[in-house]
Amino acid sequence: VPMNRENIQELIWHMEQVPKETFFMGLWFASKPDGDVLPTIHEMRCGTVACVAGHAVMLLGTEQDRATCGVEIEAIPIVAAGLLGLNDRQATKLFHGPWRTPAEAACALRGMLLAG
16 A cells, blocks of 8 residues: 555644644544544544544544444544555554654654655
């Protein structure tokens, strides 16, 4: 699967803009979605928190992607890896990284783009 550079760049821009309070790497997604569908980025409620994979699905995922992840939270890293075009090694490194802020996650994403 080739890396989806356009989606990665869009996620970098998003992670640079998102409030720090909406980011936490310890949880895929920390707010029960309405109707078992993850919200889009524009539908995020106050108190919604997600890791970089959760943000990727909310930002880039289709309604079907978000529905799958809303029903089965464990699908978030699989769907996010597909949206970003990451192999297993890249996905593990990104989704289990020590990023404390969205800016640190954006920096890691930028490094992935540079490494190709």
